Amino acid sequence: MIQKINDNIIVIGLDASSNVTIVIFQEGIIIVDTSLFPEKASKIRQFVENTIKKPILYVVNTHYHPDHCFGNAAFEDLQIISSAQTANNMTLMDQHYLENLPKIEKIVVPQVTFVEEWMDKRVLVKLVGGHTPDSSIVYVPSQKLLIAGDLIFNNLHAEIVPDSDLNQWLQVLESLKKYKIQYVVPGHGPVSGESCIEEMKKYLLKILRMIEGKITYKDLLNDPNFEKRKFPELFSWAIDNLLKQRVK
Numbered sequence: 055m056i057q058k059i060n061d062n063i064i065v066i067g068l069d070a071s072s073n074v075t076i077v078i079f080q081e082g083i084i085i086v087d088t089s090l091f092p093e094k095a096s097k098i099r100q101f102v103e104n105t106i107k108k109p110i111l112y113v114v115n116t117h118y119h120p121d122h123c124f125g126n127a128a129f130e131d132l133q134i135i136s137s138a139q140t141a142n143n144m145t146l147m148d149q150h151y152l153e154n155l156p157k158i159e160k161i162v163v164p165q166v167t168f169v170e171e172w173m174d175k176r177v178l179v180k181l182v183g184g185h186t187p188d189s190s191i192v193y194v195p196s197q198k199l200l201i202a203g204d205l206i207f208n209n210l211h212a213e214i215v216p217d218s219d220l221n222q223w224l225q226v227l228e229s230l231k232k233y234k235i236q237y238v239v240p241g242h243g244p245v246s247g248e249s250c251i252e253e254m255k256k257y258l259l260k261i262l263r264m265i266e267g268k269i270t271y272k273d274l275l276n277d278p279n280f281e282k283r284k285f286p287e288l289f290s291w292a293i294d295n296l297l298k299q300r301v302k
């Protein structure tokens with residue numbers, strides 16, 4: 055589904071799929087995250103080139119999860135930017151990791167990397183961690199736009215993975231207060247205003263409390279912030295991952 059947020063922001067994503075964000079500037083376009091499928095990414099590129107008629111300046115990956123970067127193949131001739139950690143993680147994906155994923159011809163690793171942050175006059179890309187150690191956010195001041203990657207899941211349960219750090223994730227969400235924000239593009243789910251940041255914080259905090267034995271699983275399930283989120287199977291997987299972290 056193509057969501058036109060305003061004349062400068064287009065977001066492509068549906069249900070549980072990851073969002074691809076297109077931001078249009080005077081001098082060209084930037085694309086953040088490229089989806090799981092090179093064919094889909096290629097169609098997005100065609101759509102962008104046919105309808106907007108401006109050059110694509112560069113592409114950004116928020117983190118190494120395949121649903122955010124496998125579509126890079128469609129942008130191989132362009133500059134692709136990510137943290138050095140993300141690029142490194144992409145080179146380390148082994149056969150075991152790739153087993154249950156769609157087969158792709160090759161993984162296109164970002165060539166422009168940064169350690170802490172990367173910026174130009176249009177955007178800031180900042181490594182923050184939390185969802186994964188390599189998670190970055192993208193902030194576009196002229197649009198008051200935050201592209202949060204998988205730090206935010208809106209209306210669906212979060213992917214809490216074995217290398218997620220809930221405490222750090224919560225700190226990052228808290229730190230987002232310093233940005234002027236009108237639109238938040240979550241990694242998955244519909245575009246929202248600032249309120250989804252607070253919702254996400256409350257959601258993670260409750261999960262943390264449950265893991266620490268302070269509230270019950272039932273308390274979580276009855277919480278409207280949990281009830282309204284789709285894809286409960288993601289939630290069971292998240293709890294599994296967190297419990298395994300505690301056993302380690």
Ligand SMILES: [Zn+2]
Nearest residue numbers: 117119204213
């Ligand atoms: Zn992710």
